[in-house]
Amino acid sequence: MRYTSQIKPISYLKANAAEVLSLLCQERQPIVITQNGEAKAVLQDVASYEETQETLALLKILALGNQEIAEGKLKPAAQVVARLRAKHPAR
Structure with a gap:
């Protein structure tokens, strides 16, 4: 993704904060x-x-x-399933 069109100076942010927030929500593109x-x-x-x-x-x-x-640090899946079944027997 290119951000070149989404670069703004801090002075623009200060002068247009509401517009910047609206643009962020609409476009869902970050602004640098x-x-x-x-x-x-x-x-x-x-x-x-x-x-x-x-x-x-x-x-x-x-x-x-x-x-x-x-x-x-591995355990066979069958061993894990058996342990879980032992802890939580079918109801």
Whole structure:
């Protein structure tokens, strides 16, 4: 994704905050805020932020799983299922 059309100076944000928020919610594209010509912050709508956080959480779980596999912390699925069934017998 290219952000070149979504780059705004901080002065634009200060002068047009309501418009920027509306644009964020409508377009669901992040906006890069610059100060003195340098990128300083990224603004995004709340829904996109929450999606990003959920995605990062899932990626972290996958990374931890891969790490456990690499460390040999594995159990056969049949053994896990048997243990779960023993803890929670059919009702």
